[in-house]
Amino acid sequence: MSDGLIVIGASGHAKVCIELLRDTGQHVSFCVGGADSGDICLGVPVLHGDEHLEALARQGFRRAFVAIGANALRQRLAAAVRALGFELVNAVSPRAMVSPSATIGHGVAIMAGAVINADSSIADLAIINTAASVDHDGVIGEAAHIGPQCGLAGNVHVGPRSFLGIGSRVIPGVSIGADVVAGAGSVIISNVAQNARIAGIPAKTMRKKAP
Ligand SMILES: CC(C)(COP(=O)(O)OP(=O)(O)OC[C@H]1O[C@@H](n2cnc3c(N)ncnc32)[C@H](O)[C@@H]1OP(=O)(O)O)[C@@H](O)C(=O)NCCC(=O)NCCS
Structure with missing residues (x-):
């Protein structure tokens, strides 16, 4: 099992959340962004597409944070992430x-x-x-x-x-x-x-x- 964190999102809001997580001593291993996201978000490698979440769960990642500003989308993605067995951490x-x-x-x-x-x-x-x-x-x-x-x-x-x-x-x-x-x-x-x-x-x- 990995104690690294997965951040869902790779936008400006994700940048702020990554810094909050780092401020509390947490290591962000990957962001999972959309097709149009950049390849790096504040030094964190970005994987493109939600299908990567399943592979990350198989690799032993267990902790995630959904850094999406749109409220209904954040709620939907969080449900999907939880269904894959991730625990949602706070920032x-x-x-x-x-x-x-x-x-x-x-x-x-x-x-x-x-x-x-x-x-x-x-x-x-x-x-x-x-x-x-x-x-x-x-x-x-x-x-x-x-x-x-x-x-x-x-x-x-x-x-x-x-x-x-x-x-x-x-x-x-x-x-x-x-x-x-x-x-x-x-x-x-x-x-x-x-x-x-x-x-x-x-x-x-x-x-x-x-x-
Ligand atoms: C409310 C809001 C979402 C509306 O956006 P929109 O649907 O694109 O609306 P429009 O810009 O077309 O404006 C529609 C009407 O509301 C008025 N209006 C829009 N925002 C207003 C505001 N904050 N206060 C007063 N009137 C406002 C516009 O002047 C316009 O009036 P009119 O019909 O008389 O011309 C947006 O204006 C807003 O205030 N967003 C806040 C963003 C924010 O705080 N983000 C923080 C992110 S961390």
Whole structure:
């Protein structure tokens, strides 16, 4: 068995995650990217195509991290990787502040400068990006992405696969449904229904693009 790690993804987000993993003393052996990925990602050799995962599992690799920014795709790939017998590790920056009373799932990325406060829970595959904060009793759903510099006040809930764009703000107690997209700089002051696309101050439903 190899204690090397496999990173799924070879994009900019993967670069940040590789550095987080290295910061915690973990060795990334290979990235698995798409046909259009480069051959090297931050010094890590890139294998092209998900079919390599099965061969890597046969070679004894057992630990993986899914570094894909797109939430639903990250969730699907994680299920496939787990089905091959891989364990999903976390990539948590030593420069993040995670409360000892917070609960963190598997396959989670927490970038530098992020703060997770008391009694919060961060589900599997969530991303808490650079300098974002989740205040006390926050609940972040599976494969949700809290963008860089977002500020979530206490008791905010974010549903599975939802994305809050860079610099969004959420007032205390607000509940955001599954698969929501909130544009950069949104200020969210009331509950948000699932699948909504919102933006602005205060955040409102975005106009649909003309066909
Ligand atoms: C919300 C977002 C995803 C929408 O992208 P899109 O579907 O391509 O939408 P468009 O750019 O066509 O914009 C549609 C309308 O919403 C408006 N809009 C888009 N983003 C907005 C924002 N953040 N705040 C306010 N209005 C916004 C546009 O001005 C446009 O308005 P109009 O119809 O009056 O012209 C994108 O604008 C955004 O904010 N992304 C955040 C990215 C981010 O934070 N990434 C971090 C990665 S780590």
